[in-house]
Amino acid sequence: MSRRTSAVAVVAAGTALLLAGCTSTARPPAAQGGGGPISVTASDTACDVSAREAPAGNISFTVKNTGTKVTEFYLYDTGDRIMGEVENIGPGLSRNLIVEVPDGGSYTTACKPGMVGDGIRAPFTVTGTAQRSTDTDAKLAEATAGYTRYVTSQIEALVAKNKEFTAAVKAGNVDQAKALFPVARTYWERIEPVAESFGDLDPKMDGREDDEREPGVGFTGYHRLEKDLWVDGLQPDSAQIADQLDADILDLQNRVKTVEFTPVQLANGAKELLDEVATGKITGEEDRYSHTDLWDFKANVEGSQASVAALRPVIDEKDPNLGPTLDQRFAAVEQLLEGYRTPDGGFVLYTQLTPEDTKKMSDAVDALAEPISQVAGVVTS
Amino acid sequence: MSASRPPSTDPSSPPVEPPPTVPPAGGDGGGGLSRRRLFGYAGAGVALAGAGAAIGYAAGASGGGPERPGVVPFRDVHQAGIVTPAQDRLHFVALDLTTTDRAEVQRVLQKWTTAAERMTAGQEVTENGAVGLNKYAPPTDTGEALGLPAASLTLTIGFGASFFEKLGLQDRMPAALAPLPSFTGDDLDPARSGGDVCLQACADDPQVAVHAIRNLVRMGFGTASVRWSQLGFGRTSSTSTAQDTPRNLFGFKDGTNNLKAEEPAELDTHVWVQQGDGPDWMVGGSYLVARRIRMHIETWDRTSLDEQEQIVGRSKGEGNPLSGQKEFDLADLSAKGADGEPAIPVDAHIRLAAAETQNGAKMLRRGYNFVDGSDGSGHLDAGLFFLAFVRDPHTQFVPVQRALANKDRMMEYLEHNGSALFAIPPGVKDGQYWGQGLFA
Numbered sequence: 086m087s088r089r090t091s092a093v094a095v096v097a098a099g100t101a102l103l104l105a106g107c108t109s110t111a112r113p114p115a116a117q118g119g120g121g122p123i124s125v126t127a128s129d130t131a132c133d134v135s136a137r138e139a140p141a142g143n144i145s146f147t148v149k150n151t152g153t154k155v156t157e158f159y160l161y162d163t164g165d166r167i168m169g170e171v172e173n174i175g176p177g178l179s180r181n182l183i184v185e186v187p188d189g190g191s192y193t194t195a196c197k198p199g200m201v202g203d204g205i206r207a208p209f210t211v212t213g214t215a216q217r218s219t220d221t222d223a224k225l226a227e228a229t230a231g232y233t234r235y236v237t238s239q240i241e242a243l244v245a246k247n248k249e250f251t252a253a254v255k256a257g258n259v260d261q262a263k264a265l266f267p268v269a270r271t272y273w274e275r276i277e278p279v280a281e282s283f284g285d286l287d288p289k290m291d292g293r294e295d296d297e298r299e300p301g302v303g304f305t306g307y308h309r310l311e312k313d314l315w316v317d318g319l320q321p322d323s324a325q326i327a328d329q330l331d332a333d334i335l336d337l338q339n340r341v342k343t344v345e346f347t348p349v350q351l352a353n354g355a356k357e358l359l360d361e362v363a364t365g366k367i368t369g370e371e372d373r374y375s376h377t378d379l380w381d382f383k384a385n386v387e388g389s390q391a392s393v394a395a396l397r398p399v400i401d402e403k404d405p406n407l408g409p410t411l412d413q414r415f416a417a418v419e420q421l422l423e424g425y426r427t428p429d430g431g432f433v434l435y436t437q438l439t440p441e442d443t444k445k446m447s448d449a450v451d452a453l454a455e456p457i458s459q460v461a462g463v464v465t466s
Numbered sequence: 467m468s469a470s471r472p473p474s475t476d477p478s479s480p481p482v483e484p485p486p487t488v489p490p491a492g493g494d495g496g497g498g499l500s501r502r503r504l505f506g507y508a509g510a511g512v513a514l515a516g517a518g519a520a521i522g523y524a525a526g527a528s529g530g531g532p533e534r535p536g537v538v539p540f541r542d543v544h545q546a547g548i549v550t551p552a553q554d555r556l557h558f559v560a561l562d563l564t565t566t567d568r569a570e571v572q573r574v575l576q577k578w579t580t581a582a583e584r585m586t587a588g589q590e591v592t593e594n595g596a597v598g599l600n601k602y603a604p605p606t607d608t609g610e611a612l613g614l615p616a617a618s619l620t621l622t623i624g625f626g627a628s629f630f631e632k633l634g635l636q637d638r639m640p641a642a643l644a645p646l647p648s649f650t651g652d653d654l655d656p657a658r659s660g661g662d663v664c665l666q667a668c669a670d671d672p673q674v675a676v677h678a679i680r681n682l683v684r685m686g687f688g689t690a691s692v693r694w695s696q697l698g699f700g701r702t703s704s705t706s707t708a709q710d711t712p713r714n715l716f717g718f719k720d721g722t723n724n725l726k727a728e729e730p731a732e733l734d735t736h737v738w739v740q741q742g743d744g745p746d747w748m749v750g751g752s753y754l755v756a757r758r759i760r761m762h763i764e765t766w767d768r769t770s771l772d773e774q775e776q777i778v779g780r781s782k783g784e785g786n787p788l789s790g791q792k793e794f795d796l797a798d799l800s801a802k803g804a805d806g807e808p809a810i811p812v813d814a815h816i817r818l819a820a821a822e823t824q825n826g827a828k829m830l831r832r833g834y835n836f837v838d839g840s841d842g843s844g845h846l847d848a849g850l851f852f853l854a855f856v857r858d859p860h861t862q863f864v865p866v867q868r869a870l871a872n873k874d875r876m877m878e879y880l881e882h883n884g885s886a887l888f889a890i891p892p893g894v895k896d897g898q899y900w901g902q903g904l905f906a
């Protein structure tokens with residue numbers, strides 16, 4: 086958890102500026118073939134599309150939910166291949182969708198009241214052909230899709246590993262719980278910026294004892310259990326805290342399903358993970374009771390690397406020098422961290438580090454973070 | 467997109483909207499706004515602050531040619547920031563290389579040179595770097611000097627002995643970079659001493675100096691990391707006859723007898739490295755001795771005026787040597803007082819440091835007062851950040867410091883806790899970068 090921005094860094098699903106991905110709900114395109122957006126009126130029982138035909142190119146829809154259920158709107162190609170979609174449209178809300186359809190032919194529109202089933206479908210015809218979007222756009226779309234798959238896989242592992250950890254807490258097996266604590270956190274720390282984007286979840290799961298809270302809100306989550314395990318001993322409510330942490334992780338998993346990432350978010354996430362290292366791990370601030378900060382350090386770097394890897398084809402296209410620099414600097418950080426491994430595959434404790442050790446780590450992270458901070462600019466150039 | 471549906475990865479996926487780009491500011495034909503011009507556009511509130519700085523310059527505070535007030539030329543025979551009339555503010559930083567790759571270091575020196583030349587001219591690190599580029603990228607200029615004039619900014623680079631060792635350039639290392647001996651009473655903190663590279667930023671505006679160092683450090687990440695740094699808030703030497711002699715934190719005028727820019731022959735003798743002194747690449751350069759000298763302010767302040775003056779060897783008000791009447795009266799070391807004792811005591815600071823006592827050794831001192839808050843026991847962590855440029859540190863600085871360390875009564879109030887020695891390469895010629903000659 087960032088110590089500074091947990092409450093304000095809320096980038097809620099669907100509200101972010103979508104630069105890529107399957108759909109765009111941002112501004113309508115500057116040039117659209119044939120008139121304004123096609124309006125879609127989506128009720129609980131009907132899906133009225135104002136035009137049944139559009140020229141190839143960027144096709145813009147404005148979807149208004151007039152029903153009582155949360156709905157979705159899709160444009161399908163043959164075989165239900167999704168050309169574009171907009172999800173989570175609450176009752177009374179309107180959302181824009183821009184779909185690039187370069188080839189003429191027969192397509193299908195669908196509204197899905199309640200976001201289930203095949204939806205209310207109708208045929209839709211696209212005429213003529215249009216130039217395809219550039220290769221870069223496709224690479225950016227694949228970048229965000231690839232990173233989404235990464236986040237999904239990390240959360241699945243987090244759910245499972247955290248259960249092992251909380252089971253040990255609940256069984257009163259302190260030694261085992263201590264061993265599993267940094268393991269479970271690894272999956273959390275790899276995707277920390279995503280988790281932090283839910284401003285209400287992060288303080289519950291990763292808050293510190295001295296954080297300011299609303300009256301009546303207690304110190305919960307990872308660091309509360311950490312303190313119980315390493316300092317205070319298990320408390321009467323430790324099991325309850327453990328259960329709550331599991332529940333919060335499931336909540337996170339559900340919410341992440343609706344998050345759509347943009348290339349800029351990926352790039353900024355890669356940078357934020359290194360900010361976390363600089364402010365939370367190299368200082369020993371984060372895991373102040375267990376001193377397992379180097380595990381988190383490693384996980385933050387891995388998460389950053391995953392973001393960069395997803396964007397790498399675009400980075401290579403835009404700035405051929407940046408990728409090799411990033412490779413070299415990531416390798417330097419990894420090599421440095423490997424020097425602090427323990428024989429069992431873990432890491433030495435933060436308290437075993439000398440000021441010279443932390444200076445070296447700080448230098449390596451500065452060296453990496455500076456080119457990483459260039460990624461957002463490069464992929465949007 | 468939800469996890470339950472595989473995301474569309476088809477190349478015909480819907481469009482990506484390019485981010486809005488901000489057009490370059492100014493539109494003045496690409497010449498680039500100098501920070502000064504920008505502040506002209508920025509409105510009265512900012513202009514007022516700028517005017518203060520401009521008046522400071524007009525009063526002769528420091529350098530700048532007549533065409534560009536407040537701008538000290540970056541390229542010259544010698545580096546700026548040595549005989550340049552001492553500016554009011556300092557940000558000094560010592561860095562360690564984090565690589566042994568010579569080419570990488572040369573690349574950073576090139577980048578630094580370009581940025582330094584721009585910043586000393588009052589420009590941003592890169593054209594429109596603060597706010598005029600891609601808004602999704604971090605600005606290439608950190609922006610805190612927007613609207614500020616050049617403020618006589620000078621940037622001066624130097625290389626420590628460890629620089630040559632790390633890069634396998636021992637054959638280029640001047641013998642004059644041999645380590646300084648340890649002096650009586652030294653309490654040197656390794657974390658405040660040494661360094662592979664130093665960068666000295668001097669300016670009449672502290673924010674301009676800090677901006678310069680901050681941006682250069684940033685450009686060096688991955689190649690060099692900061693070892694220590696020091697801010698100075700008041701010059702303690704005059705390096706030009708046009709400047710008044712300032713006071714140090716003991717309250718005394720300091721640098722009355724300093725070498726001055728107006729004495730070129732003296733500078734060639736005492737400051738600038740001459741042909742035959744050492745490696746050719748150093749000709750026109752100098753050596754910089756940096757010492758962080760903590761002053762025990764509180765005990766000094768409990769010392770009587772008479773004793774303070776006896777310790778220094780000068781009066782506190784006018785600054786005259788105790789053998790004379792006026793500040794610039796030559797100190798007569800043989801003069802006797804009414805009591806028959808030497809007018810300037812045998813252990814007075816100015817006697818021990820005097821060229822007559824030191825076989826003619828002189829230094830161009832360019833130090834700054836510092837106060838780095840307090841020390842945790844309620845005392846100011848304050849003193850003099852001593853900077854001296856010399857042709858040979860071992861014949862100029864070392865004997866003087868040895869004499870002071872052993873005999874100077876002032877030492878009771880001083881603690882040297884940082885020390886470094888750097889080779890200052892000569893000035894940068896057109897088309898060259900900082901230190902280029904040593905790689906040749």
